Amino acid sequence: MPFDLATVDAGATAWVLASSALVLLMTPGVAFFYGGMVRAKNVLGMLMQNFTVMAIVSVIWVVLGYSLVFGQGNGFIGDLHFAGLANLDEAVPGFTGETAQVIPPVVFVGFQMMFAVVTAALITGATADRWKFAAFTTVIALWAVLVYSPVAHWVFSPTGWAARMGALDFAGGTVVHVNAGAAALAMAVVLGRRRGWPEQPMRPHNLPFVLLGAGLLWFGWFGFNAGSALHADALAGYAFVNTNTSAATAMLAWITVEKIRYGKPTSLGAASGVISGLVAVTPCAGFIGPMGAVVVGLLAGALCALAVAMKTWLGYDDSLDVAGVHLVAGIVGSLSVGLLATTSVNPAGADGLFYGGGYSLLGKQGLVVLATIGYSFVVTLLIGTLVGKIVGNRVTPRQERAGLDVALHGEAAYETEVLARSGHASATDQPEQRPAGRPAPPDQRATPGARPPDGPRRPGPSDAERSAVGVHRDRR
Template identity: 50%
Template structure:
């Protein structure tokens, strides 16, 4: 067992776990002051619930090993409860439980990302029910499609889900998604769009009405996300080596470029660059580089960041034109950014991209993977969300939304400015 790589994986897992509290700050600062507790609690609720489900059966669904090859839905019954993974095989590079820990943090964050689309108007209990069901029937299987693979000595997929080995068997190359452009960002973005449609618009929804109540929270959250993202991307190599180093520098370059591109778009469109725009641009670049971080040179990471920052800055306006209320722009940043990063590999992936010595095969498999995950997540999230709305109700009453849902749902307020009772 390589203790250095084991330490690397465990530290990376801690980095990624920090991203969920970081997301809570990022999202919390974007909502109105009377909804900040509700917004942040949805992230912490996901942390608690998905952490438990991962141990009970989530890992067994997401990583059925070679037995789950190509099958769209499989489960390793021996891994239920994780007891079978406590011992480390003599020839293992790291303990199986280290990988379990690392992937647990991905599951938690992906579910938490979805919550941004339903800010200011969702019941906490309904959200928790949705989170558990969606994780079980959407995230865990999709993680298996993308992340459950083993490589042969020549770098080809020895076994894996249909997005990796399945597409490789047909097209000669499998889809590239190093750290979760499809499984995390497209997956969460599609579910967010579905929930935004199910819950409908906030009261008084129109451009300029709902403004962030705490931009410093947004910047703090973005900083924590960026910090954790080094574990997210570089940690996905599962070894402290040159590939991890490439993923690390690309995780600096792409979001930095995206931040600048977003600010430039704001300056041209609105006359002023904003702090929220800087934070959002950085996150858009982080999203886009996630699938590509180990497969493009740093100069191409900068180009990707510029494209993603500008495109996502424009994409967040779509909700006003198309009439859906994606409260915190999960669709405009995570779905659009994830699509851009995933498809970009079809052109610029080292060795296989259309402009990097390959042919159209890589672009085709990237598009298939992206669209399949988008459609699967959207349809099931819509069905689950609609079922909850029609039974126990997903949305709070309009009067509670107007008053602020923190006191109604949680009996707390985010800010007490005096000793007087509130």
């Protein structure tokens, strides 16, 4: 059916375009969030993977992905009617009547593209420090077509089976977070543990990077959730307020759990709490009231703070807790729709159990969550195994010891590492020039018969650092 340009709402179009840019910013946010949590020798490798995802998935979305997600097709996958972004003068199938879009289809293409990009980027947190770059690019390309596209069609397209059944997902709790969390867990199983984990401590190398990434994600998430209203109206306002409320509440819940368990809250816990709250509110941002967002944030922050320890108990190496945060919080948020949704916020939604809607919506939400976990985990496991057989998934032990930055990209994130490897020192590393006859400080005086030191001595860990090891041990 042709799209009627006379129905275009300029305000809605401007808001969705701005939201698209906000959502794109989330992927660099993921890069810094994850990059700060890995060791210094792998930070560029992590940034490189996330920026490469932006390129791979963007091209696939234009060529094939959009059509597979929003083409008419059937209940499980779209057709190729919009391949190569053809036929964009037609309305998006299924959006009719009260749900008819008031933004040009090409604007909707750009908005949904950013969702596909950030979803694939989330997987990289579980595979940190050990994924071969060629295998990574191959898996991401196949995953975008074979996993993301079908699941997004089920839920986001009005012609998908989950949408027709009446399941609700405002901005991607199942499509993005449950999907990526299950896929990340599958790839962690395929790749196996990092060498030395869990015996050796692998603490975050740059917590300011983690906080910077969390801040970028928090900022971008307003476009992610409020933009999903596809209008600049009261519903977008509810989604905006709920997003912030859940993030703030979850952060407080997480650091409270840390205080109880370890005796002190941490910046890593605060950042992780924010993300857990943002993830959990994603599927319900436009269906619940602000007090519902408080409940969702409390549940997500507390449960995820406990869930991140599961990898140590169960023995799988989800390096940066993608399953512990995104999968768990995505499940919490998706099921919360069945409990807390109310038509007083969104008449196009449904009432959850606590608002007199019975168990029907909760059952539908649970079914979609289980279907997403099962499909994403199994197909990702098959993709990862197949790619591993063809090109090999994992870097060599020598490359893993050297770090992905130098071994795979020939670069180092910090000048000190380059200088240390090359044997050169910068001007700031040169010994102080003293006037003739002035004695050297005690720590620079040579001891007769002693061998000169190879470099500056590294001080032992402080009491605070020793304490931090205990706080972060479950995370790394």
